Amino acid sequence: MHDIKAIRDDAGAFVHGLTRRGMADAQGVADNLLKKDKALRDLLVRLQTAQARRNEASKLIGQAKAKKDEAGAQTLMAEVAGLKDQIQQGEAEQRELEKELRDLLAVIPNIPADDVPDGADEGANVPVASRAFGTPPGINNPKQHFEIGEALGQMDFERAAKVSGARFVYLKNDLARLERALAAFMLDIHTQQFGYTEMSPPVLVKDEALFGTGQLPKFKDDLFATAIPDPAKFWPAYEAARDEQFEGLRKRVASPQVRRDESLARQREWVEKYYSPEFSRRLWLIPTAEVSLTNYVSDEILNEAELPLRFTAFTPCFRAEAGAAGKDTRGMIRMHQFSKVELVSITTPEQSGKEHERMTDAAQEVLKKLDLAHRVVILCTGDMGFGAKKTYDIEVWLPGQNAWREISSCSNCGDFQARRMNTRYRNAEGKVKGPVHTLNGSGLAVGRTMVAILENYQQADGSVAIPAALQPYMGGKKVIGKL
RNA sequence: GGUGCUGUGGCCGAGAGGCUGAAGGCGGCGGUUUGCUAAACCGUUAUACGGUUGAAAAGCCGUAUCGAGGGUUCGAAUCCCUCCGGCACCGCCA
Numbered sequence: 209m210h211d212i213k214a215i216r217d218d219a220g221a222f223v224h225g226l227t228r229r230g231m232a233d234a235q236g237v238a239d240n241l242l243k244k245d246k247a248l249r250d251l252l253v254r255l256q257t258a259q260a261r262r263n264e265a266s267k268l269i270g271q272a273k274a275k276k277d278e279a280g281a282q283t284l285m286a287e288v289a290g291l292k293d294q295i296q297q298g299e300a301e302q303r304e305l306e307k308e309l310r311d312l313l314a315v316i317p318n319i320p321a322d323d324v325p326d327g328a329d330e331g332a333n334v335p336v337a338s339r340a341f342g343t344p345p346g347i348n349n350p351k352q353h354f355e356i357g358e359a360l361g362q363m364d365f366e367r368a369a370k371v372s373g374a375r376f377v378y379l380k381n382d383l384a385r386l387e388r389a390l391a392a393f394m395l396d397i398h399t400q401q402f403g404y405t406e407m408s409p410p411v412l413v414k415d416e417a418l419f420g421t422g423q424l425p426k427f428k429d430d431l432f433a434t435a436i437p438d439p440a441k442f443w444p445a446y447e448a449a450r451d452e453q454f455e456g457l458r459k460r461v462a463s464p465q466v467r468r469d470e471s472l473a474r475q476r477e478w479v480e481k482y483y484s485p486e487f488s489r490r491l492w493l494i495p496t497a498e499v500s501l502t503n504y505v506s507d508e509i510l511n512e513a514e515l516p517l518r519f520t521a522f523t524p525c526f527r528a529e530a531g532a533a534g535k536d537t538r539g540m541i542r543m544h545q546f547s548k549v550e551l552v553s554i555t556t557p558e559q560s561g562k563e564h565e566r567m568t569d570a571a572q573e574v575l576k577k578l579d580l581a582h583r584v585v586i587l588c589t590g591d592m593g594f595g596a597k598k599t600y601d602i603e604v605w606l607p608g609q610n611a612w613r614e615i616s617s618c619s620n621c622g623d624f625q626a627r628r629m630n631t632r633y634r635n636a637e638g639k640v641k642g643p644v645h646t647l648n649g650s651g652l653a654v655g656r657t658m659v660a661i662l663e664n665y666q667q668a669d670g671s672v673a674i675p676a677a678l679q680p681y682m683g684g685k686k687v688i689g690k691l
Numbered sequence: 692g693g694u695g696c697u698g699u700g701g702c703c704g705a706g707a708g709g710c711u712g713a714a715g716g717c718g719g720c721g722g723u724u725u726g727c728u729a730a731a732c733c734g735u736u737a738u739a740c741g742g743u744u745g746a747a748a749a750g751c752c753g754u755a756u757c758g759a760g761g762g763u764u765c766g767a768a769u770c771c772c773u774c775c776g777g778c779a780c781c782g783c784c785a
Contacts, residue, residue, distance in 0.1 A: 248741095249740095249741065249742095252740075252741050252742090252754080253741065253742070255741095255754080256740095256741065256742085256753060256754045256755090257753085257754095259753085259754060259755085260752095260753055260754070262765080262766085263753095263754090263766080265765070265766090266709075266765055266766040267709070267710085267766085269709080269765055269766070270709040270710080270765090270766075271709090271710090273709090274709090274710090281765085284765070285765045286765090287765090288765045288766085289765070291765090292764095292765080509701090509738090634701095637719090637720075638701080638719065638720080638736080640737090640738075
């Protein structure tokens with residue numbers, strides 16, 4: 209969330225930043241914001257003057273009554289009665305204007321840092337030469353990871369589809385264990401080598417948490433939501449509706465297709481009605497542990513001395529992938545549910561730049577220890593996420609796909625999330641200095657790391673070698689799929 | 692989920708319609724005393740927003756804030772409603 213005062217002071221920088229991001233009418237957006245802001249401030253002057261007079265008169269009424277001056281009290285009460293309407297109307301207007309301003313600000317992305325390259329899409333991302341590692345292995349006729357996994361009988365998409373639909377998977381035996389081993393391996397690196405505190409956070413969160421990190425209100429279509437029905441309201445309504453529907457179905461002589469369409473339409477109606485706040489409480493499944501870990505400090509004032517805070521967690525992540533129809537439909541690259549080890553840092557504004565490099569080091573360290581070739585790109589203005597000022601993507605080489613694929617994304621969000629979450633810090637003298645900075649990065653996406661291991665360590669006989677660093681976590685096993 | 696109790700500043704805790712931005716204590720900061728430290732004593736110590744003075748640091752004035760949001764009242768920490776936490780017991784449960 210942007211600071212309206214900063215926009216007021218330097219609208220040019222704001223407009224420039226948004227234009228770099230590819231926003232077409234940044235000037236119009238800024239003008240609109242400033243107009244609302246001016247209206248709000250003008251209103252506040254009028255409202256606060258009226259409130260000051262009311263408070264003053266109310267005190268005088270108390271004094272008059274204490275002196276038994278009924279006539280004087282009556283005069284004052286008449287005056288205040290007139291102010292009352294004015295104040296109530298002003299307060300309503302203030303709420304309205306503040307909401308409008310907040311709603312406008314809530315969907316405006318962060319401003320890119322100065323050293324982020326301009327560009328519209330991933331084609332304009334710039335490799336960071338000093339961070340490149342390894343060379344792609346030469347493998348004859350490399351298979352894709354799902355071919356390897358399915359041939360091993362340890363990766364089952366069909367049964368997952370039966371139980372949960374597309375974009376889910378069952379892992380079995382050594383591959384199931386590999387996921388667990390990778391998580392432990394990554395967490396050990398981050399906690400022991402980089403000083404992150406391991407967390408096991410909630411994976412169901414409230415609206416406020418997702419607002420804080422920036423997924424809401426703009427990206428609700430990417431999320432899974434759950435509903436906790438209010439039993440007093442939900443079940444009587446549900447049962448009445450169900451009885452009605454069964455009655456209708458029995459009478460109907462329509463074809464199965466028509467019946468199905470009607471049933472789906474009805475279902476949609478139900479979801480909208482009975483999953484509404486009136487009937488239910490709602491929680492969201494986290495799309496990334498960034499949400500749980502960052503909001504750990506929401507609405508708090510931290511002490512400068514305890515910063516930076518560093519958190520890491522291994523959690524499942526849930527994404528609706530609504531806009532990804534047809535993309536990466538085979539295999540484990542893009543799933544509705546995947547597991548990830550996340551890194552989050554909370555820092556002072558002075559620390560965040562260095563911390564960003566350090567976090568990227570930590571993520572890269574995992575790939576280095578696994579000896580997986582990868583490169584790092586700095587995302588251009590058009591490819592960055594909503595809350596980021598600057599982002600490094602780490603891309604691992606996948607021989608089966610013959611391509612570099614994102615396996616980690618490390619972002620410095622500056623004070624953008626801190627403002628939305630209301631997280632500030634105070635210095636040693638106890639003075640509140642302002643919003644903290646927040647950073648998050650994958651360290652790493654576990655599913656995609658498994659994909660990378662399968663494709664890079666595949667052997668001609670269909671087996672897969674286990675990277676040396678990982679073998680202790682696999683009970684000393686050296687190869688998957690060989691007796 | 693049910694019933695009861697409960698939510699006050701950095702922390703503990705009083706306050707039960709006006710004199711309360713909020714007693715008292717702890718902690719923090721500044722000072723006096725002191726060879727140093729401690730103790731004692733004195734002073735000071737919230738945040739956000741708006742206005743205003745100032746180059747700035749900061750000052751001054753106002754408004755709001757006692758879990759959150761509404762309401763009653765001339766006036767609400769205090770009364771009413773809704774919601775959200777916490778605690779206790781009951782119910783359910785890995």
